[in-house]
Structure formats: C-alpha cells, structure tokens
Amino acid sequence: MSFRKTLTDFVSNAKGFKFLPLIVYILLGSMMFSSMYSNVKPEKINLEPFQIAEQTIRAPFTIEDKDSTDKKQKEAEEQVEDVYTLNTDYPENRVDLMTSIFEAVSEVNVETNEEYISRLEEWKDAPEEDRGTEPEKATLEEKLTLLNTKLPSEITNALPKATFVALIESSPEQLSRAKESTVTAVNNVMNTRIPAREIENAKNRMDEELQYANVDSNVREAIISLGKYAVIQNVFFDTEATAEKIQQARDAVEPVRILQGQIIVEEGDLITKEIYRQLGLLGFLNNQNSYQPFAGLTLLILLIIAAVVYYFNDHIPKNRTKNTYILIFGIIFSVTLVLMKMVSLFQQIDYSEIGYIVPVAMGPLLVRLLINERLAIVSSMIFAVCGSIIFNEGLTGTLNFSIAIYYLFSSLAGVLFLSKYNRRGKILQAGLFISFVNIIINASILLLKNGNYTQLEIGSYLIMAIVSGIIAAVLTIGLLPFFEAGFGILSTMRLIELSNPNHPLLRKILTETPGTYHHSVMVANLSDSACEAIGANGLLARVASYYHDIGKTKRPQFFIENQMNIENPHDKISPQLSKNIIISHATDGADYLRKHKMPKEFIDIAEQHHGTTLLKFFYYKAKGNSDKEITESEYRYPGPKAQTKEAAIIGIADSVEAAVRSLANPTPEKIKSLVSSIISDRLQDGQLNECDLTLKELDIVGKSLCETLHGFFHSRIEYPDATGQKVKEA
Incomplete structure (x- = not known):
C-alpha cells in the first residue's frame, strides 16, 4: 500500500513537471543507444598473417x-585480341593501278607506232632526191624511256625491267589477255584479309592465280611480277576499336x-x-571509421525520438495530462527494450534464433490499452527496428530483417485484435491470436530462406512462436492493473468494464432511481455522439454519463424523473431547502464515487456537469415568496465549472435532455431552438470559460445533439384502431 501511495504521489508531482517530457525523451534515447551499442560496435581483432584463427x-x-575486381578485369583485358580493320578501298586502288600500267604500255605502243607511220609517210611523199634513209620503228629503249615518263618512278623502280619489256613486246591480244588475268587475280587476292604477316602468302596465291593465264610464258612471268607488286597489306590495327573492346571486357566483369x-x-x-x-x-x-556506426545509430535514434515527440505534441488531446502518458510510454518502452536486450544475451550460447521467443507484443498491447491504437502501431514499428539491431546474430553493424518482420507482425496482430475486442477478458485470446500469427510468420520466413531444417529446429521455432504470444498476454494482464492504479489511468478497457450494467453502482441507480437511470442513458447517447463529432473522448463521456447523477440515489423522490405516481415533495418545503437538496446531488455523487474509488474523471464530471449554473425555478420562487433580497449566488451550484470538453458537453446534454423531455410535442424546429438557447445561456453565463471548447466546436456539438434527439423523438405513424378490422388474405 505504501508503494502504491509513493507511486501515486510521484505521478501527481510528475504531471506538473515542465521538463518531464524532455527528461523522458533523453532517457529513452540513452537507453536505446546503450542497448544497441554493442550490436553496432565494429569488432577489432589482433591478428597477424600466417597465424591460426x-x-x-x-x-x-x-x-x-576492389583489388580482386581489378585483377579479374586485367585478366579479361589480356584475353582481348587486337582488332584489325579491313580497308575496303585498297582492292579497288590496286586494280586501278594495274589497269593504269597496262594502259600506259598500250599508249606507248600506239604512240610509237603512229609516229613511225607519220615519219614513213613523210619520207614517201618527199622528192626522191631529198629522201634520206627510210625511217625505222622505235627501238625498245625508246619505248621504255617513253613508258618511264608515263609511270611514276616508284613503280618503274620497284618492278624489274624485264617485266616492262615483256609487256611492250607482247601483241595487243596478248596484252589484253594479260590485263584481264592480272586485274582478276589482283581483285580476288586483295579482297581477302591480308595482315602484315600474311603478305607473302598472299603473293604466293597471286602466283597460283596467274600461272595458268592464257599468255606466253614471258608475259606470264611479267604479270606475275605485276600481281605480286599489287599485293599489299589491307588489314590494319584499329586502336579505337581495340580500346572499346577492352573496355567492354572490363565492364563485363562482375565486381x-x-x-x-x-x-x-x-x-x-x-x-x-x-x-x-x-x-x-x-x-x-x-x-x-569506427565512429561511423555510432553516428548512424545516433541518427536512427534521433529519428525515432522525433517521431514520438511529433506524435505526443499533435495527437494526444490537450484535455489529458500529457506528462502522464509520456511517462507511461517511457516505462513501457523501456521495459520492452530491456526484455529484448536480456534475451539477446543468450545469443552468446551460440543460439542466434533466441530472439523469436521475446514477447515483444507486450509493449504495443499495453500502449494500445493505456494510450491509443495509433501510438501502439508506431511502437510496433519502433520495436521492429530495435529488434533487428539487437538480434543481428553477432554480425556487428547489420540488421536482422527476419526478426524485424516477425516483431512487426506479432505486435500489429495484438493491436488489431484488441481494436475489435476491447475487453480485459480478451487479452489472453489476443495472446493466442499473436501466437497463431507468429507461427505463420515463422513458417513464411523459413520457407523464404529455402533451407534444410531438422524437426528439432522446426519444433523450436514453433514453441518460441507460441510462448512469445502467450507470455505477451500474461505480462500485459499482470502489468495493466499496475499502470491503471499507479497512474490513475482510465483506459478504454476499464471504461468498457465500468459500462457493464451489472456493475454494482449502475445496478444501484437502476433499482433505486429508474428514472435517473433512463435519463443518464439518454445523456450518455447525446454526449457520446457530440464528443465524437469534435474529436473528444466519446467513450469517456458515455460511461461517465451513466454515473454523473448517482448522487440522486440519496434522495431519489426529490427529482422529477423519479416521481412516478407520487406528489412532488418540493411543493411542501421551502425553496431554500429544495435548492439545498437539488444542489447536493452533485457533491453527494462526487463523494459517493470517491468513496468507491471510481476514476477521478468520473468524480470531476459529477462535480462539474452543472458548473455554477443558477437554479432558476427555485430562485424565482424564493424571490416571489420573500420580501428580502435574494441573491443569485445563493441559488447557484458550487461548481467548479467544467474543466474539460467532456464535462462541458455532458452538462449541456444533461440540460438539453431534461428540457426536451418536458416538451409536449418536440418537433425538429423546437428541438433546434431549445438546444441553441441552452448552449447560448451556458456561454453567456460563463460556464464554458474554463474548458477549451471553441465556438466552432460548440456549433458542431449543437448540430450533433439535434441529430441525436431527432432520432429519439422522430414522428411516428398513427395506426388506425384495429377493432373490427378484418385481416385481408393475400
């Protein structure tokens, strides 16, 4: 008991501590860093070459x-052959050269013959006494000299004189056949690839091409000489193509x-x-570079903390004590992280898969039950990331994606299950559901790895999956009362339990004040829908409404909804006494709830739902019956005014329900006018000054109340009297 009181006092003091969130965030970051430090720390080993590991x-x-990659690239480069390119212009050029030589020989023969004929005709035409010696034909030397003027010196110097002599002395027919044979042979040989090392072989092929030419032997020798002269290298080393091929070979090597x-x-x-x-x-x-893993871990932790800070700043309603929820989250997160780290120590006994037994779903389950579902989902992702580092199987600086997937789906399974079955009795069933999901995830991971596993290994995975889910549920059941009692948390599950009609206090209201019970149920429906419409806690408003008038059970007959077939006792007592009885139901209810250790939120709403409003009926009755001056303060509720949105809305719904019930014919127009009037009166009377309801939210609340009331008081069909009516057969 003393421990609980100490914890309660600590929580009460922490709620108002301004720097508590900063301290919690720093502690969470430090704990994450210390728990994952050894898993990212680079392993340094004192080793020397040629020692035994x-x-x-x-x-x-x-x-x-890179060294091995470069070595393989050099090996691939050495296997690349040089690229030689065929010059396709060379065959045509050498054929043209041969054609030019034969044409030059023909021109020499033609020109020398024409000159001889010209000189012979001049000799014949001259007078006999003037004639000299008869002209002679051009000599071979003269023809060779003329031929030298028609051909480049490199050709005449490169070929033997006998070659030109044979061509000049051959007949035109012989020369024509020699030309055709030579051109054909040169074209055939030069159109084959002739690298430098193959020139001699190509010249030998030329000899084979021309040895059967249909010409005289001396002419054959001449054209063979010409053909060999025409054969030159036509394939040359291509620097660019070779370099490109080498680069392709290097690029083809896989790193x-x-x-x-x-x-x-x-x-x-x-x-x-x-x-x-x-x-x-x-x-x-x-x-x-040993600092790099630590820098990476620090950035990851900062990102996680930033996500948590953002969530608590923007997604925790302001009407809750934020420090309390931050502290609860910090404790749950720390316990789950410590649990993971403790289990990870068993990896040192050479069983790296021990991480599958960690009941990591416990953390998100508690967050779901004590705070909300969205933060539980965020927590599931954070635990998955932390687990992938903590259980990295001894590979420092790596992530275990298998365990991350396992933790994520295990945690989400519990959170989603409780979102559908949000009762304490369903936690154990949630654990069984988590175990079922764990088995499926483990099976999928093992199948994806495509490994060979023994029956013992498969059985161990199965047992760890089942144990993880069940232990998570058991720990959740065990720790939940600790958080609810120690932190005064009114969880969703606790609210649902308190809404059970079999609860002793609700049964007391039902049996002793049935009219008040019906009124409370109506108020619960109205306030629930109105709170949900503006994003407030509708479930809290609903359940608190069931208990807000429990103070009326002390004197039930003094409240109109319980005055069934009895006279109104207020007609027989003074307005002052009536006022005291009516006002006391708020304080009596708060005392009664406090005595039965009901949640503080219920106690506050019981005290605040009337605020400091004026009991107008008894106030004006007292003024009419007394000559003395009656002040309004004497006939106002003691308060306090509504401090939260839920309390303010329950107060409005309480007044609206009572007022609409008194209407003889509650049409939609009358209901709308009445709701607007009540909200306006509360606003003008300053009853909403201490809660954070905005005018826009009040407008939404009014519309929601009207819509709900229309459902209660919709017009019904007036059925005719069935007396004497006959049932018609179809």
Missing part, C-alpha cells in the same frame, strides 16, 4: 573487393563482393595473406 570471423557487411555474413576465416584455419587483406578491407585490423 582463434574464432570464426564473418563479414559484418557487404563490400566490394567481386564480400557478402554480409560470409565466412572470412573459420576457427582453426590459417590466416593467409589474402585472408589478412580481406580482414583489413572489412575494418578488423584498425580503428579507422
């Missing part, structure tokens, strides 16, 4: 082995990567020079 070392992350989890060296193996190089590449041999 004392432990199995795995790669903590995937990295490219060599050391994969995350890959065994670099096993225990008892020799650390070779290559293994030592890989260990250095993975950062096992020095302390360089």
